[in-house]
């Protein structure tokens with residue numbers, strides 16, 4: 001449960017935490033966000049998440065609302081005030097509010113900064129990973145700059161909703177050439193016939209997942225080979241293993257794709273090894 005939310009300079013009770021109706025995040029999705037895991041009262045991969053947040057701001061010519069040190073101070077305070085030892089932090093920055101107008105240059109906009117945290121039980125998440133999840137595939141109908149972490153998430157909302165309706169947990173989005181770009185809220189991986197981990201290389205078509213990047217580091221430390229190549233839906237069906245990476249699920253084994261059993265239908269050894277080693281390799285920043 002979230003008790004306290006930081007909104008534009010104030011720590012407010014959850015029920016009183018609001019932004020203006022003419023906020024550009026609300027009207028135009030002119031906003032970016034980050035989600036970071038909290039594990040054992042530490043921020044997981046905070047440096048990489050804040051680097052990506054800065055990149056998203058730069059790509060959209062949005063000024064940072066404050067310094068990185070100030071942001072970290074607020075994150076720590078929100079985690080502390082919400083008594084989160086395991087869970088996640090959500091941060092959102094919009095370009096600010098003003099009478100509705102598409103353009104933003106020359107306007108005196110003050111960015112909106114929202115930060116909240118909520119506890120998530122580690123045992124529930126681990127139980128999900130022990131069982132493995134199901135995904136469905138569907139066309140990727142998103143825009144051409146999915147490398148920027150914007151709140152323009154309607155295609156992801158609809159994809160997840162369809163996955164839920166079909167008894168699955170995630171949707172894998174397929175590009176015009178038949179290759180999987182990524183999940184609706186995760187990066188997509190398989191273990192191919194050569195026994196190598198395979199995930200798509202970074203382009204503007206997908207989010208540069210922080211967990212993806214750390215998983216590549218983890219693979220190197222435990223002697224697993226990674227191929228940065230896209231894969232098709234039939235290749236995914238035929239894979240030895242499949243899994244998703246995201247800050248909210250770390251490494252999540254996939255046991256079903258479009259109703260087809262992956263490998264032996266249980267979480268695969270490479271996905272489990274990556275998951276098990278993940279927190280030993282990821283950065284854990286103490287909350288002061």
Ligand code: PMP
Pocket residue numbers: 035182183184185186187207208209210211212245246247248
């Ligand atoms: N792709 C998309 C589209 C996402 O929304 C997310 C999670 N926000 C990811 C990948 C995974 O990124 P990360 O590992 O940084 O959470």
